Amino acid sequence: QxxxxxxxxxxxxxxxxxxxxxxxxxxxxxxxxxxxxxxxxxxxxxxxxxxxxxxxxxxxKIPGIMAFGVNPPSLGQSGRSQPIEYVIQASGTYEDLEGYVNSMMEEIRQNPGFVNPDTNLKLQKPQLDIKVNRDKVVDAGIDVSTVGRTLETLLGGRQVTRYEQGGKQYDVIIQVAD
Incomplete structure (x- = not known):
């Protein structure tokens, strides 16, 4: 927020x-x-x-986020795509690929014509693709939103309320211990 x-x-x-x-x-x-x-x-x-x-x-200048403005897409372009996209492939390891991507991104960032160049190769950022079997969830008598909130808490923490002390508001975030 x-x-x-x-x-x-x-x-x-x-x-x-x-x-x-x-x-x-x-x-x-x-x-x-x-x-x-x-x-x-x-x-x-x-x-x-x-x-x-x-x-x-x-x-x-907003710390903590990567934000950028985008014009609405031209005809024939999907709403989530960027005007220029590259696909880089390598026959070596993911670390080799990361090196190639980083070199290319370094060059692209030198050109002021590119705004917020980014890559979807994020080897340091783990990602999980979780598929919930809704039938089993329903059979167990659990609400699907409960599964979502539980996963949110498990994977990163979840704000559950706020409290005020000394005129300042603080978020209360629950997390699973490491």
């Missing part, structure tokens, strides 16, 4: 923004997605690209 609030504050300062939506926890629990609707073209002096270019450095 903290990050969502910071992004909302950025939108409020952009005169061309007519409205916005910020959704935390989508598409994954650690993600956030937001949309800004701009006033009509004839009511603003800047283009979408200029607004995003001005917003990008501010997004980059």
């Amino acid at each position: 903290r990050y969502a609030k910071q992004i909302q504050e950025l939108y409020v300062d952009i005169p061309e923004v007519a409205g916005y939506l910020v959704v935390s926890g989508f598409p994954q629990i650690t993600d956030l997605i937001s949309f800004a609707r701009l006033v009509p073209w004839d009511e603003r002096s800047r283009t979408q690209q200029e607004i995003i270019a001005a917003l990008q450095p501010k997004l980059g």
